[in-house]
Amino acid sequence: MTTLFQQLINGLSLGSIYALLALGYTMVYGIIKLINFAHGDIYMLGAFWGYYTINYWHFNFIFALLSAMVVCAASGVIIEYFAYRPLRHAPRITALITAIGVSYFLENGMSYLYGADTRDFPQVIKQVNYNLWGVRVSNIQILILVTACLLMILLQLIIKKTKMGRAMRAVSVDPDAAELVGININQTISFTFALGSSMAGAAGVLIGLYYNSIDPLMGMTPGIKAFVAAVVGGIGSVPGASLGGFLIGLLETAVQSIGLSAYKDAAVYLVLIIILLVLPSGIFGKNVKEKV
Amino acid sequence: MAMLEVKDLAVNYGVINAVKGVSFHINEGEIVSLIGANGAGKTTILKTISGLLKPVSGTITYEDNPIQKYKAPKIVAAGISQVPEGRHIFAGMSVRENLQMGAFLQNNRAEITNSFETVYARFPVLKERINQDAATLSGGEQQMLAMGRALMSKPKLLLLDEPSMGLAPIFINEIFEIVKAIKEQDTTVLLIEQNAKKALSIADRGYVLASGKVKMTGTGQELLANQDVQKAYLGG
Numbered sequence: 001m002t003t004l005f006q007q008l009i010n011g012l013s014l015g016s017i018y019a020l021l022a023l024g025y026t027m028v029y030g031i032i033k034l035i036n037f038a039h040g041d042i043y044m045l046g047a048f049w050g051y052y053t054i055n056y057w058h059f060n061f062i063f064a065l066l067s068a069m070v071v072c073a074a075s076g077v078i079i080e081y082f083a084y085r086p087l088r089h090a091p092r093i094t095a096l097i098t099a100i101g102v103s104y105f106l107e108n109g110m111s112y113l114y115g116a117d118t119r120d121f122p123q124v125i126k127q128v129n130y131n132l133w134g135v136r137v138s139n140i141q142i143l144i145l146v147t148a149c150l151l152m153i154l155l156q157l158i159i160k161k162t163k164m165g166r167a168m169r170a171v172s173v174d175p176d177a178a179e180l181v182g183i184n185i186n187q188t189i190s191f192t193f194a195l196g197s198s199m200a201g202a203a204g205v206l207i208g209l210y211y212n213s214i215d216p217l218m219g220m221t222p223g224i225k226a227f228v229a230a231v232v233g234g235i236g237s238v239p240g241a242s243l244g245g246f247l248i249g250l251l252e253t254a255v256q257s258i259g260l261s262a263y264k265d266a267a268v269y270l271v272l273i274i275i276l277l278v279l280p281s282g283i284f285g286k287n288v289k290e291k292v
Numbered sequence: 293m294a295m296l297e298v299k300d301l302a303v304n305y306g307v308i309n310a311v312k313g314v315s316f317h318i319n320e321g322e323i324v325s326l327i328g329a330n331g332a333g334k335t336t337i338l339k340t341i342s343g344l345l346k347p348v349s350g351t352i353t354y355e356d357n358p359i360q361k362y363k364a365p366k367i368v369a370a371g372i373s374q375v376p377e378g379r380h381i382f383a384g385m386s387v388r389e390n391l392q393m394g395a396f397l398q399n400n401r402a403e404i405t406n407s408f409e410t411v412y413a414r415f416p417v418l419k420e421r422i423n424q425d426a427a428t429l430s431g432g433e434q435q436m437l438a439m440g441r442a443l444m445s446k447p448k449l450l451l452l453d454e455p456s457m458g459l460a461p462i463f464i465n466e467i468f469e470i471v472k473a474i475k476e477q478d479t480t481v482l483l484i485e486q487n488a489k490k491a492l493s494i495a496d497r498g499y500v501l502a503s504g505k506v507k508m509t510g511t512g513q514e515l516l517a518n519q520d521v522q523k524a525y526l527g528g
Contacts, residue, residue: 174380180373180380181394
């Protein structure tokens with residue numbers, strides 16, 4: 001029983017990171033039908049931003065987190081502007097390949113500039129372990145869970161209650177109709193990239209704190225796993241992405257806890273295959289028919 | 293001076309030149325109807341006025357300003373609002389949210405509240421369903437929602453693209469009654485219809501389009517009485 005709770009805590013901490021990342025995938029897909037494969041690298045940028053600002057500018061955690069979100073939001077907007085916007089009316093595959101190109105560019109650009117070595121993330125908050133009825137919980141885990149949940153609630157409020165949020169939903173349902181009521185499509189897409197990328201930036205700082213190590217390729221695997229999470233939840237669905245993230249985190253921890261650590265990634269991809277076979281639109285996904 | 297003047301408009305739709313030099317005008321307070329068969333270029337003209345398509349040549353003058361280069365949001369801001377063919381309501385959003393989107397460019401809360409009241413008065417059925425997902429409405433109700441959404445921006449000129457398409461006969465009559473009522477409240481209307489008989493019967497003037505050109509023009513009654521029009525569009 002204790003082990004179960006222990007794994008639950010570990011899984012939820014990891015899952016909240018995936019959830020934050022998956023939100024960006026799902027929002028961007030919802031609005032321009034693009035799987036933004038560079039999204040995981042935004043998370044890497046966030047982690048590096050955290051690393052430098054904490055080490056050299058002596059930022060505290062909150063400030064590092066918030067500034068990483070702002071910087072990543074800006075990066076997302078810039079990437080969309082230069083890489084994806086010119087391809088707005090190109091076939092989807094063109095944009096998809098471009099996204100892979102952007103991903104490689106960011107990974108190798110960072111390796112070139114800062115070296116490919118793994119670095120220790122500064123422990124801006126000292127880790128303290130609590131023992132609750134035999135379950136070991138660290139303050140970092142609580143911090144991750146709380147921060148991630150707050151950000152997800154904030155995001156949900158932005159999408160549901162604000163004018164820009166309504167514009168995002170309108171553009172993702174029907175871009176032409178959205179334009180006809182006066183919505184600026186480009187601005188709305190930029191806003192979506194900013195929101196999604198800021199979540200990824202926050203996830204990057206949180207994972208740095210959790211795993212203590214960062215490197216320029218750190219975004220690859222979590223990026224793909226978060227993509228799986230978004231698909232599991234139903235790509236395009238915001239609550240789906242959060243749920244999918246937690247599920248993937250829990251699954252990964254469960255596989256590890258039964259001694260199959262070497263297969264934890266394989267298990268996630270297996271889930272992707274199964275979901276695509278039996279429930280291609282995901283848990284919350286709508287079965288949308290392509291319009292002719 | 294006409295409220296909207298379209299002159300020698302030519303528009304390509306993909307690789308097809310769908311509109312080949314069309315001229316017409318709308319005076320303030322009129323209902324003007326464009327009729328014609330499928331593929332005559334009606335929808336293309338409407339989309340060009342509302343800024344979704346750009347013309348190859350020709351001008352669109354609205355209240356003395358050339359607007360053919362404006363983007364869609366600027367056209368809405370200028371007071372032209374389109375109800376697209378096939379309604380295009382925002383599925384997954386409530387009726388209230390759909391209407392709210394219609395007032396997207398309006399920042400004055402009092403104005404928005406006022407628009408809501410006007411729209412609810414015009415379409416009482418929408419008020420009964422404010423919290424319902426727009427996708428669950430019937431076809432006729434969705435058409436009313438699309439029209440209500442367009443009216444939320446308080447347009448001076450309303451563009452209606454096939455408002456009766458796919459509706460039950462009882463709703464078709466209701467929609468045309470509503471169009472007349474909208475005109476009586478000082479909103480000018482450009483109406484595109486395949487149901488030419490209905491459209492011409494409420495129109496002040498009409499234009500008959502074929503293959504991207506204006507073939508004939510006259511008052512609604514003149515066109516209704518015209519032999520050629522009867523043969524081609526009114527089923528004899």
